[in-house]
Each structure stands twice: as structure tokens, then as C-alpha cells.
Amino acid sequence: MMQLQTRRDDLAHTRIVSHPLPALTAGEALLRIDRLAVTSNNITYAAFGDVPHLRYWDFFPTGHQDWGHMPAWGFATVEHSTVSGVEAGERYYGYWPVATHAVVQPIRVSERGFYDGYEHRQTLTSAYNQYQRCTTDAAYRPETEDLQCLLRPLFITSFMLADFLEDNAFFGAEQLLYSSASSKTAFGTAFCLRHASLQQTGLTSARHQPFVQGLGCYGNALDYDSLPGLDAGTATVYVDFSGRQALRQQVHSHFDRQLTYSCFAGSAQSHDFLTPAEAAALPGPKPELYFAPYQIRKRNADWGAAEVTRRFNQAQLAFYDYVQDPQHRRLSTTAHHGLEAARSLIAELVEGHINPQQGHIVRPIGT
Known part of the structure; x- marks a missing residue:
């Protein structure tokens, strides 16, 4: 398990740390992180990581006070699982550390997916603890995985x-x-x-x-x-x-x-x-x-969660079509293979040296 860790007081300063893959205990699952979008949004997560109602650094503790895990959104595949309903080979979209693997504790497992039940995450914003099963995601399209990670x-x-x-x-x-x-x-x-x-x-x-x-x-x-x-x-x-x-x-x-x-x-x-x-x-x-x-919570109460999801999916797919319009080059994606490449990308993002027309996808394993 390789992890990209970030100096909490110097976001351009990162290091790669390696650990043996852990032995799972009952109630845990190990996922291989396949692809992540790394954008200015992730730099914002890190910059505001200690704000009391945000606490982005707390999702994936490193055990080191000065070093944090910058979170990112993307796809991961279950390698091993001790949890019924979360099976090896399944793919999930969600919130991950910039790393090759992550261990989660799936709870509230349903057709839609699961929530991470680790105790340290229960006081954090619920929306970041939810993992969506790709096979039941109405907005999932295999051919637009990079766009989904990114957008x-x-x-x-x-x-x-x-x-x-x-x-x-x-x-x-x-x-x-x-x-x-x-x-x-x-x-x-x-x-x-x-x-x-x-x-x-x-x-x-x-x-x-x-x-x-x-x-x-x-x-x-x-x-x-x-x-x-x-x-x-x-x-x-x-x-x-x-x-x-x-x-x-x-x-x-x-x-x-x-x-x-x-x-x-x-x-x-x-x-x-x-x-x-x-x-x-x-x-x-x-x-x-x-x-x-906060607005999601309000609209869940106003409309119901299913209607919020329906409206969001409709708008999201329309946005994908908009940025992919072949008559306009509004957005293209670039893949970065391995965590060493991610280090360079993050340094450029912190300095603001990124073309806005480019979207950046990190493949932590390197393939």
C-alpha cells in the first residue's frame, strides 16, 4: 500500500510512504484505487482541512501530526472483503485518499452502495462517507469514468x-x-x-x-x-x-x-x-x-433524496455532453501514472500553473 502524504503547512511538499497491505478484520474491505481526479478542488480540501465544520484532514488519518492525506474523488475496485454484499471485483465511486489502496468498514450496505462506518468518520460530513456501486448508479457510464472523476x-x-x-x-x-x-x-x-x-x-x-x-x-x-x-x-x-x-x-x-x-x-x-x-x-x-x-440536506427534506438524485443526474449528464461537444474543445483529460507523477501535478496545482482546459486524472497503481 503506497500513500501520497502532504505537509499540512506546505501543500506543495509531498512524500510517498509505503506500508504492507493490511490483514483485514471482520467488517472490513480492501479496495484498489484505480483512478482519481486531482484538481484545484483537492487543494482547497487541503487548505481548509482544519476548519472545524470541514475537517478534511480527518477522513484519512496518517498518524503523523504534520502530514495529511489529501482526499480525492474517483473509482476503486474491491480486492478483498469480509462484508456480505460488498464483493471482490465490484467497483465503487467515492472519496478516497491519494493512495494505491484503502481499507473501509462498510455499513448500511444496500443496492446503492455503502457508508464507511469507521468511528473517526461518524462525526464528519455524511456525504463524503458514501460509496456508490457503479452497477446501480443511473449516471454511471464506463466511457465517461474520467469525466465523472473530474466533474x-x-x-x-x-x-x-x-x-x-x-x-x-x-x-x-x-x-x-x-x-x-x-x-x-x-x-x-x-x-x-x-x-x-x-x-x-x-x-x-x-x-x-x-x-x-x-x-x-x-x-x-x-x-x-x-x-x-x-x-x-x-x-x-x-x-x-x-x-x-x-x-x-x-x-x-x-x-x-x-x-x-x-x-x-x-x-x-x-x-x-x-x-x-x-x-x-x-x-x-x-x-x-x-x-x-447544507443545501443537499435542505433539498433532501424538500424533495426527497430520490428526486434530488434524479435532478442532479439529469443535469450532470447534460454537463458531460456540453463539455464534450465536438464543435468546442471545452475540456480534455490527461492521465498521470503513479504517485510520483501525482506529486508533480499537485505542486503545479498549488502554484496555479494548470491550463483550465485540462482535467487531470491520477492512476495511482501506474497502469
């Missing part, structure tokens, strides 16, 4: 964020203003709201502006230097995927009272926390951290 964990945030904004009547805004508009979660949100009757404006770097304009999700795609030229009298919701405090300050100062809501939805470019004093000093509304599981 599904991001798109659930996009889908539920779009629903949250719509559910709140866009807080009375006439415009949604996105930072890091090239990020997959940002343009997934814009895709879900592409038929909404308000302006969607994407802010991005000058070098990414043509890509963002070509996505076809935003009414306007502007570089960051164009922000002062936006109409400050337009009621605006700021959807922040960059996490950059200087940019947040600029947006709040520019729109001031016309900023009806400020939503901190991710951190593609910065891993700095917004302190209470910084939040209080900003003009306009206090930035609010968006957390998808």
Missing part, C-alpha cells in the same frame, strides 16, 4: 450552489459576478444558470479570458483589470471562487451597497482565511462561506 464532485457543488442562489431569488440581484471563472466549479454553476434571467459575468486572468468566453456560459468574460469598468449601480451577487482577499476587497468597495450577497464558494488561487476583522471591515454584506452539503 461529479465539482458539479454537485455547482448544481447545489446554482439551486441555492435560485432558491433565494438571487438575493434580488441583476448580476452574478464570478471570480476564477475558468474554474470547473464556477463554469459548472454558470452552466446550471445559463437560462436564468440575469447577467452572468465571469472574471478571469487575461490569459484565460478567451477560454472563458468560449465556454458559452457567461454573458461577459472579463479580465480582472476590467472590474472598475463594471456598472457599480447594478445589484450584484459576488460568487467568489478565487479566495483572494485583495480582489474581494475591490469587489466590495466597487459595488458597496449594491452588493446584495457575497458568497465564498471556493479557493482556486488563495489559501488565506478571511478573519472576522477582515470580514467586518469590508463594505457591503459580510462574505458567507457556501457549503454544498
